[in-house]
Amino acid sequence: MSVRDKPCSQDACLQEVFGAPVAELYQAAGNGTCAALALALELRSFLAVVEEQIVRIRDRVHAVTGPTGEMDELSAQQLRDEAQLLEAFLSARDSYRAVLGDLLRAAPSHQLPARPTQVGDRAVTTTLPAGGAVPAPAPAGTPRAPSIRP
Structure with a gap:
């Protein structure tokens, strides 16, 4: 059985922090999009093996x-x-749990990157103002003009 399929005591924590089941997290980690996710899953893999040995x-x-x-x-x-x-x-189990817990607490905002979705063939285009100059953003603290929405 692959270590990806072995249950681990921290699976619920991983799912809570990264917002997806462990199987999906392993797939997302293969894309190399999130270093914290890759490290967390590596620690999870070691922890799953250690926990299996404890049970044996x-x-x-x-x-x-x-x-x-x-x-x-x-x-x-x-x-x-x-x-x-x-x-x-x-x-070893206690050490892996502690390191994984620290990692998950240090990166609470990590969520899986949104999967790209295609809604249709629509494309949004814009043109630069005459002269090609783009207005600079307003300095911090400057009130914004109210937006008008239909």
Whole structure:
């Protein structure tokens, strides 16, 4: 299974910040339009793998120590090894979550770029005023003339 398809604890946060499901975010990241999105998805990929390993360790420990586990398979050394692995993966998970959370908080306004849509064959054209000069924008703080709308 591709890491893109693996569930991750931070998928809802990514969707909330970037405004699209994770599958669409991976497609948008392929376009290279948003560096923050690409980094967030890279961190998400690492986090998904780490979380999968945590689940595997948990399941192995439960299988050996559960009511149907073989007592002959249970060893203190095996449990110590699993505990060390679990500690390493939990530390990595916490680190990835922290970095991803910082990234998402630092870039709350990032939304996926709007997809170009074509409404029809209409084109808007304009011409420059006589002499080719374009008026300069008004200085900051200058009141605008009221616009008249039909």
